[in-house]
Amino acid sequence: MLFYKKLLSAFAGAAQSLGAGAILVNPWNVTDVATAIGRALNMLPAEREKRHKHNFLHVKSHTAQEWAGTFVSELNDTVIEAQLRTRQVPPRLPTDIAIRRYLHSTNRLLILGFNGTLTEPVEKTGDQIKEMELKVHPELRQPLTALCSDPNTTVVVLSGSGRKVLDDNFKEYDMWLAAENGMFLQPSKGEWMTTMPEHLNMEWVDSVKHVFEYFTERTPRSHFDFEERETSLVWNYKYADVEFGKLQARDMLQHLWTGPISNSSVEVVQGSRSVEVRAVGVTKGAAIDRILGEIVHSKSMTSPIDYVLCIGHFLGKDEDLYTFFEPDLPSIGVSLPRSKSTTEAVKFPAEKKQALKIPASSKNGPKSLSQNKVQKPVSNSDQKKTNNQICSSPRRPAQENTSWNVLDLKKENYFSCAVGRNRTNARYTLASPDHVVEFLMELADALPHSLLHS
Known part of the structure; x- marks a missing residue:
C-alpha cells in the first residue's frame, strides 16, 4: 500500500507541520477518508514524490536538536x-x-546606535509621514567628523535600519555602517557586503508579510515598511491608539505563532510599540564578532583595541552587544548568553582570559577591499535579490595561520550605555539622544586641535 504515508488526520498534532505534503482527512467522516484513499491510490508518481520530498525536508531541518536549542534560548530570555x-x-x-x-x-x-541615539528630536505635529523619517541630529555633524578623522578611532554605526537609511544619513562620514542588526556591512568609503551566516533560512518572510499587511490595514496609523529591510520584518504601531495597538499586537502574535512561524526558525522581538520577526540568532551581539574581524582585516591593525564605547537605544534582544565586550561578566549570568563562536573567540587578557584572535595575515600589510570581504558586495543600485540568493553569497574561506589578540580591554576602558532605557544590561544610561549629542560634542572638543579642523 502506497497511500498510507500520504494520509494524515487533520486533528493530529503533526498536521500543522506535515499537512502541506500529506492529504488531510477527517477520520470521523467515512466518505472523506474513502475519497482520500482513492486520491492517494491514483496519485501520479511525480506528485507523490514531490509531497514526500517536501515533508522529508521539513523533518530533516526541524530536528530535536534545533527544537531544544530554541526552547533553551526562550527559557534564557525569560x-x-x-x-x-x-x-x-x-x-x-x-x-x-x-x-x-x-x-x-x-x-x-x-x-x-542610530534610532533613538543619534536621531534629531521629532516634533509631534500630527504629520506621521514626516515624523517617521529618521534623520541624524544636525548638531552631530562637527563632532562626528572630528571623531571619524581620528586615525586611532574606528566609528561604527550599528542599527536595525536598512542600508538606504544609513546611506542617506552617514555617507559623508569616514565611518563603518552596519545595517539590519549587522547583517549588512559597509567599510569606510567602501561598498556594502552581507555578513549573514550561511544557510540562514528566510522562507518565512512572505507568509509573515501577509500577516503584517493584514494588521496594518486594520490598525489605523500603524505601518509596515517591507521594502526597507531584507533580513527582518517590523510592524510598528507607535502612532496608533495605545490600547488598540496593544490589542492588535496581541492578536498578531497569536496569528504568527499558530500559523506562519509555528515551525520556522525565527524569533519574535517585541518593542515598546512594535513587533519584529527575525531569523534565530540574528542579533547585534552575534554580528559584532564578524564585524570586528572585517575591521581588523581591512585596517590592517597591528595593535589591540584597548578602549570600547558602546551607546545605543537597543531592544532587549540586542543587548547581547553590551555583554559581548564585558571584561567582568557577573557570576550569576544576568547577561544574554554568547553564541558558540563568540564564547570561543572573545575573552579578555586583563581578566586572565584569552582574547579574541584574528589570523596573523591580517596584520601583514594592507590588502585591497576585494581581498578582505567575507561576502559578495551588495550595491543599493543593483536589482534587489531574493533572500535565498543573498544568503548563498560566497564566504571567505577559513584561515589556518597563527593568531594575535585583537582585544586588550580592561574594565576601566569599557563604557556601555543605554539611551532612554532603565532596564538594561549596559553599565550606564543616558536619558535621551540630546544627552548623547552633548557627550559626543564634549568628546570631540577634547581631541587634539589638528583633528577638530581636519
Whole structure:
C-alpha cells in the first residue's frame, strides 16, 4: 500500500507541520477518508514524490536538536527578562571619566546606535509621514567628523535600519555602517557586503508579510515598511491608539505563532510599540564578532583595541552587544548568553582570559577591499535579490595561520550605555539622544586641535 504515508488526520498534532505534503482527512467522516484513499491510490508518481520530498525536508531541518536549542534560548530570555525587572537602574554615564580614558588609550572602537541615539528630536505635529523619517541630529555633524578623522578611532554605526537609511544619513562620514542588526556591512568609503551566516533560512518572510499587511490595514496609523529591510520584518504601531495597538499586537502574535512561524526558525522581538520577526540568532551581539574581524582585516591593525564605547537605544534582544565586550561578566549570568563562536573567540587578557584572535595575515600589510570581504558586495543600485540568493553569497574561506589578540580591554576602558532605557544590561544610561549629542560634542572638543579642523 502506497497511500498510507500520504494520509494524515487533520486533528493530529503533526498536521500543522506535515499537512502541506500529506492529504488531510477527517477520520470521523467515512466518505472523506474513502475519497482520500482513492486520491492517494491514483496519485501520479511525480506528485507523490514531490509531497514526500517536501515533508522529508521539513523533518530533516526541524530536528530535536534545533527544537531544544530554541526552547533553551526562550527559557534564557525569560530568565533575563525577570532579572532585568529586579535589577537596579544603572548610573548615569560618567562623561568626564569616559573622555579621560579615551584620551589615554591608543586604539579605540566607538559603536553607536542610530534610532533613538543619534536621531534629531521629532516634533509631534500630527504629520506621521514626516515624523517617521529618521534623520541624524544636525548638531552631530562637527563632532562626528572630528571623531571619524581620528586615525586611532574606528566609528561604527550599528542599527536595525536598512542600508538606504544609513546611506542617506552617514555617507559623508569616514565611518563603518552596519545595517539590519549587522547583517549588512559597509567599510569606510567602501561598498556594502552581507555578513549573514550561511544557510540562514528566510522562507518565512512572505507568509509573515501577509500577516503584517493584514494588521496594518486594520490598525489605523500603524505601518509596515517591507521594502526597507531584507533580513527582518517590523510592524510598528507607535502612532496608533495605545490600547488598540496593544490589542492588535496581541492578536498578531497569536496569528504568527499558530500559523506562519509555528515551525520556522525565527524569533519574535517585541518593542515598546512594535513587533519584529527575525531569523534565530540574528542579533547585534552575534554580528559584532564578524564585524570586528572585517575591521581588523581591512585596517590592517597591528595593535589591540584597548578602549570600547558602546551607546545605543537597543531592544532587549540586542543587548547581547553590551555583554559581548564585558571584561567582568557577573557570576550569576544576568547577561544574554554568547553564541558558540563568540564564547570561543572573545575573552579578555586583563581578566586572565584569552582574547579574541584574528589570523596573523591580517596584520601583514594592507590588502585591497576585494581581498578582505567575507561576502559578495551588495550595491543599493543593483536589482534587489531574493533572500535565498543573498544568503548563498560566497564566504571567505577559513584561515589556518597563527593568531594575535585583537582585544586588550580592561574594565576601566569599557563604557556601555543605554539611551532612554532603565532596564538594561549596559553599565550606564543616558536619558535621551540630546544627552548623547552633548557627550559626543564634549568628546570631540577634547581631541587634539589638528583633528577638530581636519
